[in-house]
Amino acid sequence: MSQRDFVSAEEVAQRAGVSRSAVSRAFTPGASVSEATRQKVLQAAEELGYQVNHLARGLMRNESGIVCLIVSDVATPYRSALLRELTLQLQHAGKVAMLINTDRSDGSVNRALQQAIRYRADASVILSGLPDKSITQLCLRSGQRLVLINRDEDQSGPLHINLDDREAAARVVTAFVRAGCTRLAFANSEAGTPSLMAREEGFIAAARDHGLDVVVERHGWTGYEAGRILAQRLLTRKERPDGVFCATDLLACGFMDAARHQFSLSVPQQLCVVGFDDIEQASWSSYRLTTFSQPVTAIAREAVTWLSGSGVAQGRSLRLQPELVWRDSVRGG
C-alpha cells in the first residue's frame, strides 16, 4: 500500500484558526460564513493545497457527482464523438464522467451498472448494449437515474433518447428514386441493435411504397471491414444494386472503397451510397458521403439536463430528428 496522505479540512482549520465546520462552509456555496473567515480559510487552503474530499462529501450529501458512461467500442468515430460531447457537457454541469467499457458479452452491461451503483453514481448513461430489467429496476429503486441512448425498448423509469430512424430511411428511398436508382440494397451489420433494425425496416417499408424491392445483406459488427465484405456480396450479384443504404458511415466507407478500388465503380455515377452518423471521415474528400448527422450535441444536452435536474426524475422518451447532409455520393443532390 502506498503512502497516501491528502491534506484534510482539519489541517486547514488549524492553520486558519477556525473550526473544521467553518472550512466546510467556506467550500459550500450559500453556506452561512462571514466573508472574513471565508477568506482566511481559502487562503489557508490555497497554501496547503487543500481539495475537498468528494468521496466523503458524496457520502454525506448522498450525491457523488459521478455520472457513469457505459459504452462499447469507444474507439469508433461516432461513439467517441458522442463521448466527447457528453463528457464536456457533464463537466459543464459540475458532474464528472466515469467511463466503463463494455464488450459484446451479455453480462457486461450489467456488471458496468453494478460498478455504477458501487460508486453511487448519480446517473448512468448507456450507449451500448441493454441491461437486464432486474438491474435497471435496482438502479431506479436506488434513486439512480438512467439514460438510454438509441436503445429503444421503452421502460418507464429512464430517459430514452432515440432518433427517427424510420423516417430517415424513408428519405433515403426518396433520394434514391429521385436519382433514378432502381435496384436498392441495404447493408447492415449483424449486431441487431434496435436503431440499426429500424433503419433496415424503415428502408424496406418505404421502398415497398415505391414499388421497389430491397436486397438486404448483413455481416459482422458495424465497421469498415464489414462494409468491404458487404460490398463483395452485394456487388457481385447478377442484378447489381445501384442504390445502397449503409446502416453506418463506417460500413459506407468500406463499401465505397471496395466499390471503387475493387469493382472500379464510380460513385455516384454508377452507384449511389448513403450512410448514417456523419462521422468526420464522411466529409473527407475521398468519400464526400451523403449521410445523416446524429445530433450529438442535442443528445448530450438533453441527457445532461435531465440527469442533473433536481427532484424526482420522470421517465421520458425523446425522439430527435437526424439531419440529412447532402454531399456527393448520391446523384442530383
Place this chain on the structure above:
Amino acid sequence: MSQRDFVSAEEVAQRAGVSRSAVSRAFTPGASVSEATRQKVLQAAEELGYQVNHLARGLMRNESGIVCLIVSDVATPYRSALLRELTLQLQHAGKVAMLINTDRSDGSVNRALQQAIRYRADASVILSGLPDKSITQLCLRSGQRLVLINRDEDQSGPLHINLDDREAAARVVTAFVRAGCTRLAFANSEAGTPSLMAREEGFIAAARDHGLDVVVERHGWTGYEAGRILAQRLLTRKERPDGVFCATDLLACGFMDAARHQFSLSVPQQLCVVGFDDIEQASWSSYRLTTFSQPVTAIAREAVTWLSGSGVAQGRSLRLQPELVWRDSVRGG
C-alpha cells in the same frame, strides 16, 4: 434533491441475521469469516441487490480505485484508441476510469488534476497538455501517482512513457532517400507538443546527415483540415516536395486527399507520404498510408501495471519503439 436510497450493509446484516462487520468481511477477500456466514451474507446481499459503497470503502481504505484519465480531443482516432486500451486494462486491474476532457487552455489540465485529487484518485494519466509543476508536486506529495504519456519533460516522481520519435523520423528519411525523393518536407501542426517537435527535429537532423534540406510548414491543430491546408502551402512551392513526413496520420490523410484530388498528384509515384500513429483510417484502401504504429497496448500495459503496483512508486522513464508499417504511400516498400 432526488430520493436516493441505496441498500446498506446494515440492512443486509439484519436480513442475514449477522453483525454488520460480518457483511463487511464477507466482501473483503481474505478477511476472517466462516464459509457459512459468508454464504448467508452473500445470499441476503443478492436478494436485496446490495453493492458495497465504494465511496465509503475508499474513504476507509484510503484507496478509491479511481484512475483519472486526462485528455483533450477524445474524439480523435489515436486518442480514442489509446483511451480504449487504457480503460480496458484498468478495468482488468480492478480499477475504474474517470475521464476528464481538457481543452487547449492553460489552466485546463491543472483543473483536471485538482478534480482527480478531489475524488482521491489513486493515480492520474495525462495524455494531453502539461500541468504546472506546483500541481504535480501536490499530487505526488499526496501520494497520487502520475503517468505522463508522450509528454517528455522529465520530472522525477511520475512515470514517463515516450516513443523514440527521433529514431522514427530518421527511418523516414532513409525510406525517402531509398525511394529516390530529393525534396523533403515536414508537415506539422502548431501545437508544439514535445513528441511532435521531436519528430520534426529528428527529421531535419537525419536529412542533414544525408545532405538534404527540409521544408517545414506548420498549421493549426493536428487534424485532417490542417493537413489539407499544409498541402496547399507545400505543393504550390516552386520546388514541389516529393517526400513529405506528416507529424500525424490525420494530417497525412488531409495531405494525401488534397494532393490527389486538388493537385492531381499520384501517391506514391509523384509524391511519397509517411504519417504517424497508424490510426484505423491509415489502413483504409483510399489511403494505404505508410506510417508508424504507436504501441498503444504496450503503453497502456506499462501505465496500468505501474500505477496499480503496491508500495511507494518510483519515478521512471520509459521509451518505447514505434513500429514502421509499410503500406503503399512510399515507393519501393
Place this chain on the structure above:
DNA sequence: AGCGCTTTTGCAAGCGTGTGCAAATGCTGC
C-alpha cells in the same frame, strides 16, 4: 448600557464502510 434581532460560529451527530481488539465459539485431545 441594555434590549431585540440577525448573522456567524462551534459542537456533535451522522453518512457507510474497514478493522483492531477482546469476547465468544468451535474443536481437539486428554
Place this chain on the structure above:
DNA sequence: GCAGCATTTGCACACGCTTGCAAAAGCGCT
C-alpha cells in the same frame, strides 16, 4: 467434562466530510 488452542464474531472507533442546533457575537436602537 475440561483445559488449550484456533477460528469466528461483535463492539466500537476511525475515515473526512456536512449540517441541525444552540450558543456566541455583532449590530442598531432607545
